[in-house]
Amino acid sequence: MSPTAPALRVTATSPSRCRRCGNRIDLYPRTDQRPIALHPAELTAAHVPESCHWHLSGGIAHPHGDGSAWCRIPHAVLCPRRTPTCRMSPCLEAVRRQLAVRTRRLTDTGAFTPALPVGGSAPGADTDVPDRPVVQMLLCRYVAERPVRGLRCVAQTRHHRCTNPVLAPTGPAGTWRLLPTGPKRGQLALPDTPMAVYDLGHLPYGEQLRWRTQHCSAHAAAPSVADLALAGSQPFAPLLHAAHIHTRLPHPPARRHGRG
Template sequence: MRTTPTPTGRHWDGSRRPTRRPRPLQVAGTSPSRLLRTGQSGRCRQCGNRIDLYQRADQRPIALHPTELATPHVPESCRWHLSSGIAYPHGDGSPWCRIPHAVLCPRRTPLCRTGPHLDALRRQLAVHTRRLTDTGAFAPEPAPATTQAADSDADNPARPVVQMLLCRYLAENTIEHIRCVAQTRHRRRCTHPVLAPTAPAGVWRLMPTGSHRGQLALPNVLMAVYDLNHLPYSEQLRWRAQRCPQHAAAPGAADLALAGWQPFDPLLHAAHIRTRMPHPPGRHLKGR
């Protein structure tokens, strides 16, 4: 007796199996943010709860709680709203608003005074963190070592300072490992680095730290900066968008992650200031 295999489009009893065609995601050409909705969700590295990542008006990322809350329950200083994919730090007049995850994260100290409703939500997130930890689905990050010890190799800064478009940014990774954020045809994040061997590269220079916002930040010492200001304007835009040359030529491709640049602040990022040039020099490490 031979068994008849069940068709792939039907269940074991012969009934039709419903099929759902994947709906492609698209980004409007007029949208100020190129980030797909699928790339905005993530997990907090400290508590494991879900967060939504958005860009602010100054292009810095912020992690928001994934659900809206009633405006009366949220302090005025912690109210955020979204407009065209950009997060703004105030309410929009509606009865609902968003709140930064840092206010509710059970492993952080609240940034503002919380009420009974937010305290209850914070306890729920703490219970969920405990469940994730007990089941092995989440492992809290170990306490980071001192920045000086973790980043003590001045010859290869883990988070270098990059200058482009007449501004300075703190990179999230070494120059060689800054990865493209664009989405490929297979709906995955591109694996190519931004530093391409066929594209012009920046040069390491020793530049003064300078002051910040008119204030005396630090002694005006020389610091190692990966300078891109001598590159063509289009190349600097490509670096700022954190895209490889292939996806820079395809502006219709959406992003699956936020660019990892942070505006460099000599006060906040003093631990990442390096006073020696990287060594050994490579093709992109040579100064002029």
């Protein structure tokens, strides 16, 4: 196989995974800095439609082949929770089936909970709530893996992953606020447009740490309990996560008690 450039990673212990199917993805920037999720393995170029050929050069993803017998392919083409966007060869169908089996296994063991469909919402949920909100805690900003109300504890119970939400039914919670986008140190600047942020900065340190580790109130009080999954939040980067910047507060706007 041809050499591949290093993918964009959050940390070495926090691999990127598709929010729809739970399978691993590799994130790379395109020439315009927009990220694209690629399937982590190279495929035989002859088995992939030319319109789906991608290759890496200098850590940048390019939407065409590089003349070799191998190519990369967008994960969206193979994701078992998406409708195929191109002609599927027997080889691609086989990979897609393998990913579907893995998704079922991850779901059955409680290691993965599928995200809501794009544009969908849970019954009784507020409208305009970001599907991946920017959350401010411990003096940093993170992009959550799903809406605030949908964040689920990652701790392990006797037989499966905890089903409790991170957002406690009672007690303190965050507040939706419009805050400047503001680049962090070492990041390129974007126009300083206000964006909707679920702010937890006013909560006690222990509560902010509970959100950062993605634990329910019960498991936050039992630190010896092991985790069955990784916390799904990623450090917020304005350019990388531009698609998740919302310039309006959820409706109804910032509730008095900060319910997300």
